[in-house]
Amino acid sequence: MSRRITWADAPCPIARAADVLGEPWTLLILRNATAGTTRFEDFRSQLGIADNVLTTRLAKLVDRGLLTRLPYRDGGRTRHEYRLTQAGSDALPVLHALGAWGDAHTSAEKSAGPMSLIHTRCGRPTRPGAKCDSCGKPLARDDLAWRSSWLGPDEIPLAEPVNAAEDR
Structure with a gap:
């Protein structure tokens, strides 16, 4: 579900915050990240969120500076963890x-x-x-x-x- 408008440049700080935090799932992802969840599979299983929605929300949270993506090795494959930044914290x-x-x-x-x-x-x-x-x-x-x-x-x-x- 995509919004048709953006409040990223709104003069009101509540509107700008809603632009970052107001999408469905975003606050729940931040809640779980605050509780220590870092891996895609864990977010997915804890929240029951679809892969495509989780991928989009994590990418936006990284783009907006609330999470950072850190690589880790899983077998022979490189994957990423998502950690809170100061803005996310x-x-x-x-x-x-x-x-x-x-x-x-x-x-x-x-x-x-x-x-x-x-x-x-x-x-x-x-x-x-x-x-x-x-x-x-x-x-x-x-x-x-x-x-x-x-x-x-x-x-x-x-x-x-x-x-x-x-x-x-």
């Missing part, structure tokens, strides 16, 4: 806001419960911000994890961004 507050909004304003027939942000240093739930709600310590990305039953039984550490300029 900076979408984390958007994902948190959408998760909180979804918890508060939507429901599912088979709800898995809310998605929690965990401060791994104290092991307690917190909200995005500068300090942990529970222990008051400063929050750094590498001290955060997600917890939700639909993601699996364990806390999922947030993937660290790579420096896209160094990897090209």
